[in-house]
Structure formats: structure tokens, C-alpha cells
Amino acid sequence: MVPPIPVRENDGAAVExxxxxxxxxxxxxxxxxxxxxxxxxxxxxxxxxxxFCIFVVVALIVVELILQSQPTLQKFGxxxxxxxxxxPVTKMPLFWDPVxxxxxxxxxxxxxxxxxxxxxxxxxxxxxxxAIFLTEMCPKFLRGPxxxxxxxxxxxxxxxxxxxxxxxxxxxxxxxxxxxxxxVFNAPWLVKAFGWTHLFGDDGLFGGVxxxxxxxxxxxVLAIMILPIIASLxxxxxxxxxxxxxxxxxxxxxxxxxxxxxAVLRNARIGIVGxxxxxxxxxxxxxxxxxMVIGNTPQIQMSxxxxxxxxxxxxxxxxxxxxxxxxxxxxxxxxxxLFLVTIIVNGLARxxxxxxxxxxxxxxx
Amino acid sequence: MGVGIEVTNxxxxxxxxxxxxxxxxxxxxxxxxxxxGPSGCGKSTFVRCLNRMHETNPVARVTGSVRIGDQDIYADxxxxxxxxxxxxxxxxxxxxxxxxxxxxxxxxxxxxxFRNRKMLDEVVERSLRQSALWDEVKDDLKKKSGASLSGGxxxxxxxxxxxxxxxxxxxxxxxxxxxxxxxxxxxxxxIFELKSQYTIVIVTHNMQQAARVAEKTGFFLNGRLVEFDSxxxxxxxxxxxxxxxxxxxxxx
Numbered sequence: 001m002v003p004p005i006p007v008r009e010n011d012g013a014a015v016e017x018x019x020x021x022x023x024x025x026x027x028x029x030x031x032x033x034x035x036x037x038x039x040x041x042x043x044x045x046x047x048x049x050x051x052f053c054i055f056v057v058v059a060l061i062v063v064e065l066i067l068q069s070q071p072t073l074q075k076f077g078x079x080x081x082x083x084x085x086x087x088p089v090t091k092m093p094l095f096w097d098p099v100x101x102x103x104x105x106x107x108x109x110x111x112x113x114x115x116x117x118x119x120x121x122x123x124x125x126x127x128x129x130x131a132i133f134l135t136e137m138c139p140k141f142l143r144g145p146x147x148x149x150x151x152x153x154x155x156x157x158x159x160x161x162x163x164x165x166x167x168x169x170x171x172x173x174x175x176x177x178x179x180x181x182x183x184v185f186n187a188p189w190l191v192k193a194f195g196w197t198h199l200f201g202d203d204g205l206f207g208g209v210x211x212x213x214x215x216x217x218x219x220x221v222l223a224i225m226i227l228p229i230i231a232s233l234x235x236x237x238x239x240x241x242x243x244x245x246x247x248x249x250x251x252x253x254x255x256x257x258x259x260x261x262x263a264v265l266r267n268a269r270i271g272i273v274g275x276x277x278x279x280x281x282x283x284x285x286x287x288x289x290x291x292m293v294i295g296n297t298p299q300i301q302m303s304x305x306x307x308x309x310x311x312x313x314x315x316x317x318x319x320x321x322x323x324x325x326x327x328x329x330x331x332x333x334x335x336x337x338l339f340l341v342t343i344i345v346n347g348l349a350r351x352x353x354x355x356x357x358x359x360x361x362x363x364x365x
Numbered sequence: 366m367g368v369g370i371e372v373t374n375x376x377x378x379x380x381x382x383x384x385x386x387x388x389x390x391x392x393x394x395x396x397x398x399x400x401x402g403p404s405g406c407g408k409s410t411f412v413r414c415l416n417r418m419h420e421t422n423p424v425a426r427v428t429g430s431v432r433i434g435d436q437d438i439y440a441d442x443x444x445x446x447x448x449x450x451x452x453x454x455x456x457x458x459x460x461x462x463x464x465x466x467x468x469x470x471x472x473x474x475x476x477x478x479f480r481n482r483k484m485l486d487e488v489v490e491r492s493l494r495q496s497a498l499w500d501e502v503k504d505d506l507k508k509k510s511g512a513s514l515s516g517g518x519x520x521x522x523x524x525x526x527x528x529x530x531x532x533x534x535x536x537x538x539x540x541x542x543x544x545x546x547x548x549x550x551x552x553x554x555x556i557f558e559l560k561s562q563y564t565i566v567i568v569t570h571n572m573q574q575a576a577r578v579a580e581k582t583g584f585f586l587n588g589r590l591v592e593f594d595s596x597x598x599x600x601x602x603x604x605x606x607x608x609x610x611x612x613x614x615x616x617x
Contacts, residue, residue: 026531
């Protein structure tokens with residue numbers, strides 16, 4: 001037996017008729033518009049053309065780099081990136097000697113990767129802290145100014161960072177920061193216990209001469225330069241996490257930190273990794289500030305206090321003085337390699353994101 | 366005035382999922398037709414096939430024919446043309462948040478290049494009156510954003526937005542399910558009044574709502590149309606056992 005659901009019969013009372021002059025005219029107007037298929041196709045074509053331009057530009061750059069680096073590619077081949085000669089006098093490895101025609105690029109690869117890693121190690125925790133503070137606990141009156149200042153840091157030209165680093169940061173590191181690290185890393189008991197790792201003592205991470213200039217200084221400058229990028233992008237993705245997610249965690253009795261961890265960071269993790277990759281990209285390619293503080297010596301030393309050189313800064317420093325074809329071509333090949341390193345690092349980071357989120361439930365928002 | 370819809374052998378897929386199977390259904394002109402059924406039975410997919418919105422999903426596919434008036438919308442028209450004639454109101458109000466109420470309502474006309482100021486004013490007023498929102502918003506039409514209204518007001522504004530292009534058919538996909546009872550009853554009154562001028566197809570979970578607003582009701586189950594008849598018959602003396610089970614609350 002079906003329970004009676006009252007069915008409302010149409011009482012037939014006419015509502016105001018819509019067939020006023022306006023109504024039919026609108027229909028006529030809309031029908032006269034045609035199907036717009038041509039416009040849609042044109043739009044699609046134009047957008048495709050724009051996207052295609054990117055492929056063309058990238059392809060042209062790669063082709064040109066490969067063509068221009070032919071002399072060194074043919075002379076040295078792949079060993080360009082890992083071989084070295086031995087200096088007959090000092091018995092030290094000799095990587096790069098334009099005068100005598102020795103061109104091996106390993107120190108530049110090393111310098112670029114090490115300075116970028118130092119930068120990430122310093123900048124990632126700092127910028128996550130900045131972003132968490134700004135989105136989750138900052139009093140309202142501070143939020144605007146702080147966020148603005150963070151983004152302002154990104155707008156400072158890199159040569160200005162370099163100048164500041166040369167005159168302020170390098171002396172500061174030399175006088176106050178490096179001695180602390182040196183006394184920790186060179187403590188006798190550490191050297192005795194872990195000397196075999198080559199991380200401590202005279203041949204360790206903070207051994208050797210304290211010049212102030214060097215890889216560590218370059219890494220610190222890079223960290224300051226990429227901090228605003230990572231912080232502001234991370235802030236953006238964390239702000240995009242819906243408030244209901246935070247409420248869901250709070251309602252389970254989560255503390256502030258637990259809420260941030262399970263409701264905010266977890267939801268924003270893909271965006272956070274993305275912002276770190278962008279920061280890393282900037283660190284890998286940064287030229288001027290690094291060139292001003294890294295010391296520009298083509299050598300590989302365990303010590304972070306030692307001078308070194310990076311791929312971008314060697315190109316900037318030497319291309320105007322590259323008189324021989326081989327020197328010029330070696331610099332261009334380093335440029336090609338820098339390009340490839342950036343692509344590989346990006347690829348690895350994407351792989352990491354994919355591996356971490358594989359099988360995980362979809363992201364909110 | 367509205368026009369009738371003739372659906373013949375309509376099949377729809379999402380990926381490999383056959384969500385609609387051999388649907389044949391005549392929707393009468395200038396009446397409200399309600400579609401009921403449990404979640405996931407295909408009723409939303411069905412209305413989305415009536416304005417070719419289903420195919421905007423890249424894995425979706427449709428076969429069969431849908432004639433609106435004398436036009437087969439899958440053979441004789443582009444999706445853009447179809448959607449100019451067939452208005453749609455969604456489950457959650459979706460006002461354009463950066464536009465004023467006025468701009469929201471006339472957005473369909475403006476994007477088609479309709480520039481006659483005086484007529485736009487008339488259309489906005491007429492549409493808002495039809496959707497029973499005029500008296501509540503007439504003083505800040507151009508001042509307030511469409512998103513600043515309450516949920517029920519937003520939904521009525523979305524109905525006005527759909528009506529402003531003077532469609533021949535109005536599709537409503539659970540238009541009141543996100544609203545409170547007062548707003549719901551306003552929307553229902555609205556549908557009841559609008560159906561003399563437009564062909565209305567309304568998807569609903571609420572059987573009382575179907576009974577209150579529609580002359581015809583279709584019952585969907587697992588991608589098939591189980592029964593289609595006058596609302597009175599469906600709710601008092603259904604021919605199919607499954608329909609009876611559903612409306613008496615034995616499942617679904």
C-alpha cells in the first residue's frame with residue numbers, strides 16, 4: 001500500500017505571460033548568432049600556436065647549444081664531466097686551465113650542486129616556518145606587512161644580494177659564524193670518533209682556511225634568495241586548504257601543531273614540493289651573487305669553507321675573455337650541462353612527488 | 366513558450382561505466398517533469414545529456430538521439446547553440462563571484478554581444494521578478510556581488526540568470542538540495558509558476574518535491590528508466606514493483 005503523497009494539481013492559473021516583446025527578441029537575437037564554430041576553432045588554433053612557441057624556443061636553444069659546443073664535445077667527449085689532469089708540479093688535480101687548453105667541468109658541477117644543497121638545507125625549514133606562521137598563527141595586523149616583506153625579498157636584484165654578501169655577509173661569516181662551525185666540527189673527540197667519514201677535522205666539512213668567501217657563503221646567499229620564493233608559494237598553497245579541513249582536525253581534539261600537520265601540510269604537500277623545486281631551480285641557475293662570493297677557483301675540496309666555482313658563474317666570469325674556440329665551446333658545453341642538470345633535477349623531484357602520492361587519496365581543493 | 370523533448374535510445378558512458386542504458390522518454394512541452402531515483406542511478410547524467418554538458422567530461426560518451434523541438438541536438442547543432450536554448454541550474458548555486466547581481470543575471474546575454482542597455486535593464490528586472498528575487502535585491506543590483514547573497518538567494522539568482530536568455534527548456538539538477546526549507550519552498554513555488562512558460566526537467570531526491578511541482582515523473586534505477594508516467598499515477602498506483610518499493614522507502 002502506497003502512503004498518499006499529496007500531488008499538487010496545477011490550478012491552471014496563468015502567470016504573467018513571458019511572450020512580451022523582449023522575450024522573443026532575445027531568442028531571435030541568440031539564434032542569429034550562428035554556431036560560433038569558426039571562432040572557437042580560431043581560438044583553439046591561436047592558443048595551440050602560443051603553446052607551440054615554447055617547444056620551438058626550447059628546441060632552438062638546445063640545438064644551438066649542441067652545435068656551438070661541438071669543438072669540446074669532439075675533443076673531450078663525455079670525460080669532459082669527470083676527468084682531470086694532474087699538475088706536474090703540485091701533484092694536485094688540474095681541471096681547468098684555459099691557458100694550456102685543459103677543460104674539464106667537474107668542479108663547476110660540484111660547486112653548483114653543493115651550493116644549491118646548502119641553500120635548500122637552510123631555506124626549506126626557514127620558509128616552511130615563515131609560511132606556517134603567516135597562515136596559521138600570525139596576528140592579523142602583522143600578516144599583511146610580513147607577507148609583503150617576504151615577497152619584497154624576491155624582488156631585490158641578485159647583484160645587490162652579491163654586493164651585500166661581499167661587504168656584510170662574508171665578514172660576518174668569517175668573524176662569527178664559521179668559527180662556531182669550525183669549533184664544533186673540529187672538536188677532537190668528534191675527529192677521533194668519526195674522522196674516517198671525512199666530515200670532521202682538517203679535511204672535513206669545516207676544515208682548512210677560513211676565508212669567509214667560498215661555497216658556504218654562496219650557499220647562504222642562495223638560501224636568502226630562494227627563501228621568499230619557497231615561503232610565498234608555500235603560503236599560497238596552505239591558504240588554499242579549505243577551512244573545513246582544519247575544523248575536521250580540531251574537532252578530533254588535535255592540537256595546533258597536529259592540525260597543521262594532518263590538515264594543512266598533508267593537503268598542501270604537492271604544492272610545497274613544487275615551490276621547493278622552483279626555489280631549487282633558481283638556486284641552480286643563480287649567477288651573479290654566487291660569482292661574487294664563491295671565490296672562482298676551479299677546484300674540488302671537501303671543506304665548505306674552501307673557494308670553488310659554479311656552472312653559471314664560470315660562464316659569466318669567463319665568456320668575455322674566452323679567446324680560443326675551445327674555451328668558448330667549453331663554456332657553452334657547461335651551459336648545455338646546466339640546462340640538462342636543471343631538467344634532471346626537476347624530473348627527479350617530479351618522480352619523488354609521484355612516488356610519495358601514488359595510491360594516496362586525491363588532494364582536496 | 367517551451368518546446369517538447371523526445372529522447373530516443375539514449376546511451377551514455379563515463380569511461381567504461383555504462384551509466385545510461387537505452388533511455389526512451391518524451392518530455393512534454395510547458396510542463397514540469399521530475400526525475401527520481403537513488404544516488405548514482407543516472408538521473409543527473411540524463412539531464413546533462415539534454416544540453417550536451419555530459420560530453421564536457423573527456424571520458425564521457427553519448428549515443429542515441431535527443432530532439433528538442435524540431436532539432437536533433439546531437440546531429441543538427443553545436444553544443445554552444447544547444448546551450449543557448451536550454452538553460453541549466455545546478456545543485457550548488459554557482460554565481461560568478463566577481464560580478465554584481467545585475468551582471469550575473471545578464472551575463473548570458475552580454476557574452477553573446479547583447480548591448481541594448483534599456484532592454485538589458487528590462488530583462489534583468491523580468492528575470493529577477495520571475496525568480497521571486499526582485500524585491501530583495503532591487504536596491505543593490507549593481508552594488509552587491511552575486512556571492513554576497515544567501516544560499517537560497519544565490520540559487521534564485523542562478524535561476525534568473527538561466528531565464529534571462531529566455532530558454533525553451535530549463536534543466537534543474539537537484540536545485541534545492543543545498544538549501545534550507547524556506548528557500549526550498551520558494552524554489553518549488555517558482556518551478557510551479559514557471560512551468561506554464563518553460564519546459565522544465567527537474568532532478569530531485571525529494572519525492573514530496575516531485576509530487577509538489579511536476580505533472581510527469583520518471584523513476585530511474587541502475588542506469589535504466591523503470592517507469593515514466595503522470596506524477597499522480599507514480600505516487601498512488603505505480604505499475605512497477607521497484608517503483609513502489611522505492612517510493613514507499615523500502616530501499617534507496
